[in-house]
Structures are given as C-alpha cells and as structure tokens.
Amino acid sequence: MSKKAQFALFSPQAGQSWHQLEERAHRCEKLGYHSIWLVDHMWTRGMPDLDHHECLALMAGLAAKTEKIRIGTLVICNSYRNPALLAKTLATIDHISNGRLEIGYGAGWMDEEYKAYGYQFPSMGTRLKMFEEGLHIMKAMFTEKRATFKGRHYSIEAASCNPKPVQQPHPPITIGGSGEKVMLKLVARFADRWNCPAGYESFEHKFNVLKQHCKDVGRDVNTIDVSEQLLVCIGKTEEEVEQKWKMAQMLKPFITTGIKGTPRQLVDELRKRMAMGITTFTIFFSDFAPPPTLELFASEVMPAFA
Numbered sequence: 001m002s003k004k005a006q007f008a009l010f011s012p013q014a015g016q017s018w019h020q021l022e023e024r025a026h027r028c029e030k031l032g033y034h035s036i037w038l039v040d041h042m043w044t045r046g047m048p049d050l051d052h053h054e055c056l057a058l059m060a061g062l063a064a065k066t067e068k069i070r071i072g073t074l075v076i077c078n079s080y081r082n083p084a085l086l087a088k089t090l091a092t093i094d095h096i097s098n099g100r101l102e103i104g105y106g107a108g109w110m111d112e113e114y115k116a117y118g119y120q121f122p123s124m125g126t127r128l129k130m131f132e133e134g135l136h137i138m139k140a141m142f143t144e145k146r147a148t149f150k151g152r153h154y155s156i157e158a159a160s161c162n163p164k165p166v167q168q169p170h171p172p173i174t175i176g177g178s179g180e181k182v183m184l185k186l187v188a189r190f191a192d193r194w195n196c197p198a199g200y201e202s203f204e205h206k207f208n209v210l211k212q213h214c215k216d217v218g219r220d221v222n223t224i225d226v227s228e229q230l231l232v233c234i235g236k237t238e239e240e241v242e243q244k245w246k247m248a249q250m251l252k253p254f255i256t257t258g259i260k261g262t263p264r265q266l267v268d269e270l271r272k273r274m275a276m277g278i279t280t281f282t283i284f285f286s287d288f289a290p291p292p293t294l295e296l297f298a299s300e301v302m303p304a305f306a
Contacts, residue, residue, distance in 0.1 A: 003225070003279040005270070005305035006034040009294070010074060010229060010284040013053050014044040018061065021053070025062045027291060028069055031298035035070035035102055036062070037282055040077045042113050056081075056089055063097035072102030074195065074229065074282065075176050079108040079119055079127065083134035084156045087141035091165045099166035104174040104195065105138070107131035107183075128182050129153065135173075135190045142170035174227065178202075180209045188213035193225040195282065203228075207277060227280035228273065231258030234266060234285070234297055241265075248286035258286065263300035270305070 009028050013021055025036050040055045055073045062071050071093075076086070094101040107127040108114070114121040122130075133151035140147035141161040149156050165171050176195035177183035187194045187210060194210060196203060207226070214221040231254035235241035238261075245260050259269040270281065285293050 005274060006227075006280040007297070007302055007305075008035040008037055008070075008072075008227075008280060008282045009033050009289060010037050010282045011289065012039045012041075012044070013055070013058060014047065015050040015052075017051065018053065018058075021058065022062065022065050024289070024294075025066050025069060025071075027294055029066050031294060032302060033069060033294075033298065034280070035072055035282075037072045037074045037102070037104065040073050040075065040080065041110060042117060045110065045112075056093070059101070060093050060096055063093055063100065066097075066100075068100075070100045070102050071097060072174065073104050075104035075106035075174070077106060077108040078131045078134040079114065080117075083137040083154055084141055084147070084159050084161075086134075087138045088161050090138075090171065091142065091161055091163065094165040094167055094171050095163060097166075099171075101165070101167065101171040102174060103138075103171050104176065105131075105135070106176055126153075128179075128186075132186060135186065138173075139170065139190065172225075176229070178206045180206070184210045185213045187224065188217050188219055188221075191224060193227055193280065195227045195229055196278070197229055203276060203278075225280055226278050227282055228278045229254075229282045229284065230273075231255060232266065232281075232283045232285055232297070233258060233260035233287075234293060234301070235262060236296065238262060244286055251284075251286060254284055260286075263296065266297075266301050267304045270301070274305075 028036050038055045038058055043052045044050050059071050090103055111121050130153045133154045137149050137154055137156055140149055142165055146158040147156055148158055172192040174193040174195050175187045175191040176197055178197060211221045231251060233241060233244050233248055235244055241260050248255060287293055
C-alpha cells in the first residue's frame with residue numbers, strides 16, 4: 001500500500017516573537033499542514049542579534065496553544081542537553097500536546113555556538129558516538145520501567161521516566177543526515193523517519209545504502225518514513241515564480257535542491273519525488289512563509305495529494 005503525502009512547515013524561529021510563532025502555528029493547523037518544525041539553535045548563524053527563542057520551551061508553548069498540528073524540531077542537538085533529561089522533557093511535551101510530539105534528533109554541528117555557550121566541540125566521530133549513546137538512552141527512558149545504560153560518554157542507573165509518553169512505544173524519532181557509514185546505520189537501527197538532506201541527484205544512492213543497512217539489522221525499510229527538507233518557491237503565475245526565485249538565490253544550500261513553480265507545476269514535481277519514495281515534505285518556503293504563501297500551497301497543491 002502506498003503511503004500518503006504529508007506536508008509540514010520548516011519554520012526557523014529567527015526574528016519572530018512568541019506571538020508571531022503562535023499565530024503561524026494556528027494558521028498552519030487551520031490550513032491542514034501535518035506539522036511545524038523549529039530549529040535548535042541559540043541564534044541564527046550570521047545574525048546573532050535577531051530574537052531567537054529556545055526550541056524546547058517553544059515546543060511546549062506551541063503544544064499548549066494548538067490542538068491538531070504536530071510539533072517538532074529539525075533537529076534537537078544531542079550535545080546541548082543530558083539525553084536522560086532530554087527524554088524526560090520530551091515525554092512531558094508529548095503529554096502537553098496530547099500525543100503530537102515529533103522528535104527530530106541530531107549530533108550537532110554549529111561550532112561557534114558550542115564555544116559561545118561553553119560546550120566542548122569534539123570531533124565529528126566523537127559527536128556521532130555521543131549521539132548513538134543518546135539514542136540508546138532516549139529509547140530506554142521511554143520504554144523501560146527503570147533505565148540503565150553505561151556508555152563511554154553517558155551513563156544512567158535505574159532512571160525513571162514517568163509518565164511515559166502518550167505515544168507508544170514513543171513519539172516518532174526523525175534522524176536527518178546522509179553519512180553512509182554511521183548516520184544511515186543509526187537511521188536503520190533507531191529512526192521512525194529519515195529526513196534526507198542529500199539532494200535530488202544523490203537520493204537514490206543514499207536510499208539504497210539505507211536499504212542495505214536495514215537488511216543488515218533485519219528491518220523492513222518500509223517501516224521508515226522518508227522525508228525531505230525542501231525549499232519551495234510558489235507563485236500564482238510563472239512571472240511571480242521567477243521574481244521570487246531571483247530573491248531566493250541567497251538561500252544556500254537549499255536553493256540547489258529546491259523546486260519552483262505554479263501550483264500545478266509543483267504538484268508534478270512533488271509526484272516525481274513521491275515516486276522515488278519520499279512521502280513527507282518539510283517545506284522551507286523561499287519567501288519565509290507569509291500567510292498568502294501558506295494559504296496558496298494549502299489550497300492549490302495539498303488537495304492534489306488528499
């Protein structure tokens with residue numbers, strides 16, 4: 001059975017007040033978007049003076065103020081929080097939302113942020129090992145009565161996490177990344193969703209690598225939802241699209257794999273991606289998602305996939 005398409009909004013909280021973010025979440029909920037995704041950064045790279053709310057507190061606030069839309073972060077940085085405490089916090093947010101939490105989780109990358117906040121910034125290999133241990137701990141906290149784990153970087157001893165999440169066995173875990181030796185192996189072992197940042201050209205190869213890792217661990221790859229973080233430039237006319245596309249050229253690296261077009265053209269582009277196996281689209285609108293853009297996509301693109 002083929003999977004149904006899901007459309008989500010990638011919504012970095014850069015320069016937005018709480019009230020603006022709340023209004024955006026309400027609008028997306030009303031329009032039928034599947035979910036809204038924040039980012040886990042202390043500031044926006046290159047623009048440190050912009051307002052930028054912390055993601056976990058923001059997720060809890062949005063969870064309390066909405067009813068249907070799912071709430072996630074692409075992605076929570078493992079390095080910034082003890083993974084056992086993170087699991088406890090996320091279980092609480094799942095209760096606040098009545099089971100609408102999406103967990104996007106990653107190893108971390110923004111070195112200047114680590115240094116500014118006093119975190120060690122170890123090698124990529126070490127961060128990946130820490131991330132793997134974090135995944136073990138998170139799943140244990142969600143599913144075991146008393147969680148114990150002894151790793152090289154983290155250890156917990158008979159740790160309780162009550163109440164357990166509303167979603168059983170746990171909220172969906174999304175892992176983003178395309179590293180073939182480590183990250184895709186972790187996707188095969190731990191993820192409910194793979195968020196592919198690999199780009200349109202290399203997607204088939206990366207997906208085949210993931211399929212092999214799933215085979216190696218005895219898992220059906222079809223139990224993993226595949227999402228793409230996708231730049232979308234939408235306009236009512238081709239002239240409007242081209243004008244917006246010129247303005248979007250600064251949005252690297254998103255622009256290299258983004259799509260542009262009128263609603264009908266975008267439907268065709270999205271169907272091509274679905275044929276490849278992508279079913280969830282976490283959309284970063286090229287004009288930063290003002291209400292008319294959110295409404296145009298919801299009214300003229302999403303119904304084609306209902």
